[in-house]
Amino acid sequence: MIFPGGKHHTKRVTLLVLGLFIIATTSLTFLGLASPGWLILLTAPIISVALVGRHAAYLTLTVSLLISISLGYLHSAGHLQTNTLNYDHHTENWLNWMVMTFALLFSGTACITLTEHLRTQWEASNIALYKQHDQMHALVEYAPEAILIYDMDLGCFITSNTRAEQILGYSRDELMQAITPKISPPFQPDGRRSRVAVSTYLRQTLAGEFPVFEWQFENKNGDMLDCEVSLARLPPLDRKLIRASVVEISARKAEIKERAKIQEQLAVSQKLEAVGKLTGGVAHDFNNLLAVTLGNLELLRDEIDDEQHKQLIEKGIAATLRGSDLTRNMLAFARKASLEPSPIDINLVVQETKNWISRTLPATISVNTSLLDGLWLVEADPSATESALLNLILNAQDAMPNGGKLTIETANIIIDKNYIDARQEELPPGRYVMLAVSDTGEGIPPEIVPDIFEPFFSTKAPGGNSGLGLSMVHGFMRQSNGTVQVYSEPGIGTTFKLFFKVAASSSEEADARPEAEPETTNHTARRILLAEDNASVLEVLIQTLQKAGYVVTAAPSGDAAKEIFEADPHFDLLITDIVMPGRLLGTGLAAELRSLAPDLPVIFMSGYASEAAVHGNGLRPEDIRLMKPVQRTDLFAAIQKALGQGTDSLDTGRG
Structure with a gap:
């Protein structure tokens, strides 16, 4: 009463102990050894250690001992008299007082030690309990999901955490009202009535189950939230307490939907890639089949006089050519980029680039140019064109x-409708300008040539480059309605060729110039060495050439053609497939035969794209390249030009 409040705790304990001392002293003074004051003197240290601490208890015990010794001296000396006649002789004996004092000392020490131990354990237990409580509170309060406890008997939530307030928009006081706020719409997205569905889940929880389900909540602002809810029953079991853990999954569902969309796009992309790879793998054989069909139909057309039958044959030829177009269409892949194409002169781009790039290249690299006069203008982005040329020059370096x-x-290159480039991608027929960059460097190993245009593919050390140079060139050319080709031989060199679509004005001017019709008959005494590994294609070509008056000697491989030529080198022309089994491909065959007959004209044919390169692969700039299937008129035109060209430069540019 004198010292209220917690801050006066020590003062209140001091007054209590002082009062006990007064009572004990008074009792011992009048009653002596028979007084119950001894218990009060023992109680005072116990109260002190429990309420204050060990040091206060020992101080209290010391005071108790001093009281006992002082009163014992006074009674034994006769200064004090007791009112208990039966115990006077005991009270006046000094030894009895000393025994009681020592008993008080040992009993008090034992009680202080025991009480201190109990108090320490009690405090430790309380600290652990409070710590556990704080941890559990923090675990619930700062949980990433909303946690609410619902009392089914009261029909409201009795507690919630901060995340629940954030998700639902209601304060804790609002959530713990007797009437629960409307946090669920009347119906769920699957059509279930919310009240019926939640009653089912609550019954399952009371039965000991742990239902987990998706649920749509309506927050205070009226927004619908997709959530995942898990329920569990909490003790004590005499109450119907349900814990609800709520996780908002709106973002997750949007991510899943977006991922599904991406997966769908990836599946489409993989299908397109699979079609491209499949078509690329069979393009050579498929074009050989078309070549056989086309050749036989053209031979048959010459033997038929009936106009109705000729019309049927013409339809067959047209269908064969459409089959070739179909292959190219399957290989067409769209690319999109922000380009600003304009009519440009590739020669000017090369000259400007050479002027400054020559000063940066090592002195050990010589730069030569061969620029065609009267080059057509092309439709391309000037900056991207310069970047593509620079990439190829740096690769060459x-x-x-x-x-x-x-x-x-x-x-200037004319590409006919039978052309498919080296990666089996379609290049529309028309007039193109070719830009070629060739080097005499190390060359590219054949096994990695198919991968050089893949993004991030590089044979250089990590950090040497990004691996994006050639892929950027390839993407730019396809975006510009052109293409890029590569031909390489390890130890000899590499050639990259860019084919740019001619601008409309240049194309119209070129179209205005008439083209000569090739002569297709009376070529008696012209001897042709024909190398082709496909027997059906070989048979058609032999019949076609012999019917036109040529003397044809056929070989099923490059190795066999070389043996024939070595036995009889008097041939006017070599027509060879590029890809053949054996040691000698078409390019190697041409190189070795020309070592015996340097002026031998050569026409190359392939079911792949044109292996157009200037040096390092057995081809010369004047050599003619044809893409299978070859129409007879194109074949005869190529032969006429090859046999009549002499030493003049010629490149039909046919793919």
């Missing part, structure tokens, strides 16, 4: 660490 020769050339 890296391929020639010890120096070498870099050649840049341009040419």
Whole structure:
């Protein structure tokens, strides 16, 4: 009463102990050894250690001992008299007082030690309990999901955490009202009535189950939230307490939907890639089949006089050519980029690039150009064109660490409707300008040539480059309605050729110039060595050429053609497939035969794209390349030009 409040705790304990001392002293003074004051003196240290601490208890015990000794001296000396006649002789004996004092000392010490131990354990238990409580409170309060406890008897939530307030928009006081706020719409997205569905889940929870389900909540602002809810029953079991853990999954569902969309797009992309790879793998054989069909139909047309039958044959030829178009269409892949195409002169781009790039290249690399006069204008982005040329020049520089020769050339190219480029991608027929960059460097191993245009593919050390240079060139050319080709031989060199679509004005001017019709008969005494590994194609070509008056000697491979030529080198022309079994491909065959007959004209044919390169692969700039299937008129035109060209430069540019 004198010292209210917690801050006066020590003062209140001091007054209590002082009062006990007064009572004990008074009792011992009048009653002596028979007084119950001894118990009060023992109680005072116990109260002190329980309420204050060990040091206060020992101080209290010391005071108790001093009281006992002082009163014992006074009674034994006769200064004090007791009112208990039966115990006077005991009270006046000093030894009895000393025994009681020692008993008080040992009993008090034992009680202080025991009480201190109990108090320490009690405090430790309380601290652990409070810590556990704080941890559990923090675990619930700062949980990433909303946690609410619902009392089914009261029909409201009795507690919730901060996350529940954030998700639902209601304060804890609002959630713990007797009437629960409307946090669920009348119906769930699957059509179930919310009240019926939640009653089912609550019954399952009371039965000991742990239902987990998706639920749509309506927050205070009226927004619908997709959530995942898990329920569990909490003790004590005499109450119907349900814990609800709520996780908002709106973002997750949106991510799943987006991922499904991406997966769908990826599946489509993989299908397109599979079609491209499949078509690329069979393009050579398929074009050989078309070549056989086309050749036989053309031969049959010459033997038929009936106009109705000829019309049927013409339809067959047209269908065969459409089959070739179908292959190209399957290989067409769209690419999108922000380009600003305009009519540009590739020769000017090369000259400007050479002027400054020559000063940056090592002195061990010589740069030569062969630029065609009267080059057509092309429709392309000037900056991207310069970047593509620069990429190819830098690649050539890296391929020639010890120096070498870099050649840049341009040419006007006419690509017919039978052309498919080296990666089996369609290139629309028309007039193109070719930009070629060739080096005499290390060359590219054949096994990695198919991968060089893949993003991030690089043979250089990590950090040497990004691996994006050639893929950017390839993407730019396809976006510009053109293409890029590569031909390489390890140890000899590499050629990259860019084919740019001619601008409309240049194309119209070129179209205005008449083209000569090729002569297709009376070529007696012209001897042709024909190398073709496909027996059906070989048979058609033999019949076609012999019917036109040529003397044809056929070989099923490059190796066999070389043996024939070595036995009899008097041939006017070599027509060879590029890809053949054996040691000698078409390019190798041409190189070895020309070592015996340097002026031998050569026409190359392939079911793949044109292996157009200037040096390092057995081809010459004047050589003619044809893409299978070859129409007879194109074949005869190529032969006429090859046999009549003499030493003049010729490149039909046919794919």
